[in-house]
Amino acid sequence: MNAPIGIALGDVTGIGPEVTLKALAAEAARDEQRYLLVGDESLLRRWNEKLRTGLPLQTFESKDSGARFQICNPFGASWPDDLKPGAAPAANAAIEWLKHAGELCLRGELAAMVTAPVNKEAIVRAGHRFTGQTEFLSALAGANRTVMMLLGHDEQGRWLRVALATVHIALRDVPQKLTPEKISLAIERAAEACKLLQLSRARVAVCGLNPHCGEGGEFGDEEPRILEPAIVAAKKAGFDVVGPLSGDTVFHHALHGEFDAVVAMYHDQGLAPLKAVAFDTGVNWTLGLPFIRTSPDHGTAYDIAGKGIANPSSMIAAIRLAKQLTRARD
Secondary structure, eight states: OOOOEEEEOOOTTTTHHHHHHHHHHHHTTTOOOOEEEESOHHHHHHHHHHHTOOOOOEEOOOTTOOOSEEEEOTTOOOOOTTOOTTOHHHHHHHHHHHHHHHHHHHTTOOSEEEEOOOOHHHHHHTTOOOSOHHHHHHHHHTOOSOEEEEEEEOTTOOEEEEEESSOSSOGGGHHHHOOHHHHHHHHHHHHHHHHHTTOSOOOEEEEOSSGGGGTTTTTOOHIIIIIHHHHHHHHHTTOOEEEEEOTTTHHHHHHTTSOSEEEESSHHHHHHHHHHHHTTTOEEEEETOSSOEEEESSOOOTTTTTSSOOOOHHHHHHHHHHHHHHHHHO
16 A cells, blocks of 8 residues: 655644645545645644535544545644634644654655645744754755755646755855855756656756846856856766856746756745746745655745635645655656
8 A cells, every 4th residue: 555645734823724625625536645634633624624625534543544534643732723823832833743744754654745834933933943844854854965946837837947056045145155066956956856757858957146147247256156167067967957047038948948947046036937927836846855745835824824715726736746756756
């Protein structure tokens, strides 16, 4: 029997429980995939009734159980629906659920994990050192060569796949944090992702850091000093890579099929165009972990939490990608 896909419920004062149940209800008839929901069982049952999704939720009994939708809560506690957004108990539970799901993946008891949104500010305020789920899971797995990729498609089915050379750091720190090694790693992981997705090629474009790639050093020398050596080395290693290319045009060409993936130098350089074309279908995929991890590309959305109006499209896409990668691996 194949292992289930785990879903860490995230911050329960956000939209995580709602989009999780909506997504599972949408996917239930597509296949016989099993799931383990790591989170608050009583809250999930209340949401299941409120949304009328009709999912046959069962308390976790065994990893070998044939039940399709099991719930486990290693944190133990349960909360009312009116817990304030960003409350410390919810932040603490989100960390515990994330850790537990990651440990199950490391033990081979889950085929993959999907992580619902958390709120970094709430987690830090609750007393944790935390910069993001990607970094947390990388540390848990002892994986120091991970890369964040965001991918999604527009209404015409055209894809953007963006790997980030740097992630959750201040913009002012990006030039100092960029190294040829980080850019080389992002190129390598982006090419690997194309192969894992079973694309026919793996052509990677690398964004410049500065406007117009620095205009020959007129405003910024990072392109010739940092980016170009990494790109030359990647070509020598056999990767199909081009660049540096100006960030104001490269995503247009990628969307029209010239490139299969783009390496962006910093968070918003890559995510702004991705969300412009795939706001509802974007997925966060952590490359380089010893297990599959995907996540919807949105936050906790405290402003609409509890109202039953959250769009589950990104969670659906995250679950589908996890299933696709699991099948390809198997």
